[in-house]
Amino acid sequence: MAANPSTIGSGRSRAHGATGRADETHKPRWKRLYDKYGTAAGMSLAALAIVIGYAGRDSRRLFAEHGLGYALGIIGSLLILVLLLYPLRKRYRILKVLGPVKNWFRVHMMLGVVGPIAILYHSNFALGSVNSTAALLSMLLVAGSGLVGRFLYAKVHKGLYGRKTSLKELLAGVKLTTAETGGAARFVPDLLSMVAEYDRQVLKPPVGIVDSILLPMRLEFKTRAGYRSIVARVRQQLDEQAAQSPVVRQHRDRLLELACAFVREHLKRVRRVAAFAAYDRLFALWHKVHLPFFYLLIVTAIVHVIAVHLYAV
Ligand code: HEM
Incomplete structure (x- = not known):
């Protein structure tokens, strides 16, 4: 054996190399906590809101046609419209004035959860006429698909807000x-x-x-x-x-x-x-599947709004 044992471990062993996380330590504490637990906390709150909403659906006096129930329908729809600023900001350079893409991505994902929850409360967690059922299911399909997309996105990018690997x-x-x-x-x-x-x-x-x-x-x-x-x-x-x-x-x-x-x-x-x-x-x-789901949501939501206002169904 020609090798000199005194040099054992002196090579560039990756197992003991630098971790490359130096910039992490420069972040303020709240930011590090947010990065680490923000998603889990947000998802837990969303799950809690859904469970509470579903459990109390019979005791709550919330109607999609008027009052708070109606308002929640409008709020949910507006939030879903606002979240579309992310793909628009990403695609069109002219929208650069709106600020960094990564902030809009964060807003997209947050509203993609909050908007559908508002709509779930608007529907009082029940399926109604055919048109409202179609709109509700399309929305759940898009939001569910969004969650799958988020998982895959994180796997092929450097973190959730970094560039593609x-x-x-x-x-x-x-x-x-x-x-x-x-x-x-x-x-x-x-x-x-x-x-x-x-x-x-x-x-x-x-x-x-x-x-x-x-x-x-x-x-x-x-x-x-x-x-x-x-x-x-x-x-x-x-x-x-x-x-x-x-x-x-x-x-x-x-x-x-x-x-x-x-x-x-x-x-x-x-x-x-x-x-x-x-x-x-x-x-x-996923991109190929998500977009048709989204178009389906647009069509069913438009049909739903027209049907309930013109024909009250
Ligand atoms: C009703 C709710 C939602 C709507 C209408 C919606 C709509 C969209 C649209 C139109 C795109 C662009 C697709 C493309 O360019 O091919 C997109 C991308 C995306 N959405 Fe959503 N989304 C919703 C909810 C969510 C949620 C809840 C999440 C995750 C928490 C999410 C995560 C994503 C991701 C990861 C992308 C891909 C980003 C990229 O490749 O740049 N979405 N969404």
């Missing part, structure tokens, strides 16, 4: 060199080839929609199984090397630790790349 960028982060292993690869001869073989198996682009949906779940199992099998072989090779070299014997535990840290981090990154390919595909597909 690219496959090339992610692939650049999964280099396979001895330095990346903190030097462990010099004492575990097959370490890099084992990991490369795993990469080959995992980095196959998904075939079709079903494969794209199932891939993130499959990756969860593949990553665990891959890690276990590679680490078992690393242990075996290290023991073989240790039997021949007192130096390796002396540093066996440290080498195992370095190799495990490298494999864990590498597999995590490769999994992200593989999952990205699936999420990217699903997000593109």
Whole structure:
């Protein structure tokens, strides 16, 4: 074994590298708390409003035709109209005066939840005539689809308000060199080839929609199984090397630790790349589905408003 054990761990081991979260610490505390818990708190409040609304639907005197019930219908519709400023602001540069796109995205998602809840109260959580049922279901379809879109959006962007991630960028982060292993690869001869073989198996682009949906779940199992099998072989090779070299014997535990840290981090990154390919595909597909849902909402809402005002149905 030609390598010098004193250099173990001196390589650019990613497992112990910088986290790249420096700018996080410069944010005010309230902003960090908002970023961390804002969505969960908002979603919990929305769920509570829906549960309370649904549970009290029989005891509440709220009518869609007049009073507060009618007002909630108008408010909900207006909120849904305002949330459309996000796609408009994103698409048309002339609307730059309205401020940053990311703020409008935040407003879009907030109103996309609050507006439909106002409409649910307007309908008092009941299905009415055919036209109102169609409008209500279309709205729930669009809002539900929006929630799915939000999930996918976050998977293919740098955070919810960052720019889109690219496959090339992610692939650049999964280099396979001895330095990346903190030097462990010099004492575990097959370490890099084992990991490369795993990469080959995992980095196959998904075939079709079903494969794209199932891939993130499959990756969860593949990553665990891959890690276990590679680490078992690393242990075996290290023991073989240790039997021949007192130096390796002396540093066996440290080498195992370095190799495990490298494999864990590498597999995590490769999994992200593989999952990205699936999420990217699903997000593109989602866009194709979301827009027709939205057009359906526009048509059914217009029909609903005309029907209730002209024919009172
Ligand atoms: C009635 C409620 C909603 C309506 C009418 C609506 C409408 C729209 C429209 C028209 C687009 C643009 C689609 C395109 O450009 O292809 C869009 C995009 C989007 N919406 Fe909504 N939406 C609603 C609710 C929501 C909710 C509740 C969320 C999530 C919390 C959400 C998240 C998104 C996301 C992530 C995008 C894609 C953004 C992008 O690619 O830039 N939407 N929505």
